[in-house]
Amino acid sequence: MHTRLNQAQPYVLGLFRxxxxxLFTCHGxxxxxxxxxxxxVAAGTWPKWYAAVIQLIGGVLVALGLGTRIAALVCSGSMAYAYFVVHQSEGLLPIQNGGEAAxxxxxxxxxxxxxxxxxLSLDGLLGRNGMEQSEDRAPERSPAVTV
Incomplete structure (x- = not known):
């Protein structure tokens, strides 16, 4: 059972992505x-227009799996900005300030x-796996046995 779950992991992660x-593209x-x-939003309006551009372009790149790590980093940063600068002034917790989505x-x-x-990513299809490949993660180590 555990082996089957491990075999499905890249596909479930791809579907999740x-x-x-x-969803992020829809916001943009x-x-x-x-x-x-x-x-x-009026073009050039700070920060909403820029956030929407990041949401649209970043969401499309993430959905396609094209430069996923870099696009996700930019998207994560924009949502951190949205939470801490836009929402947190209204209250400490996301439930209080409307920042749950961010x-x-x-x-x-x-x-x-x-x-x-x-x-299911374009990077994988184009053979540009590089950082995108799941094999880049450190291999699982068996527990050390001491005698």
């Missing part, structure tokens, strides 16, 4: 183009920085 990227599209019942996206993207894209 795709869904998160699409809503803010930039007024989609999904949201009003659009906090969750920040931690999710930080996780993707360390895990990489998983399966």
């Amino acid at each position: 795709i869904i998160i990227g699409l 599209a809503a803010a930039l183009f007024g989609l999904f019942g949201d009003s659009s 906090a969750i996206f920040c931690w999710i993207f930080l996780l993707l920085v360390f895990t990489g894209s998983g399966a």
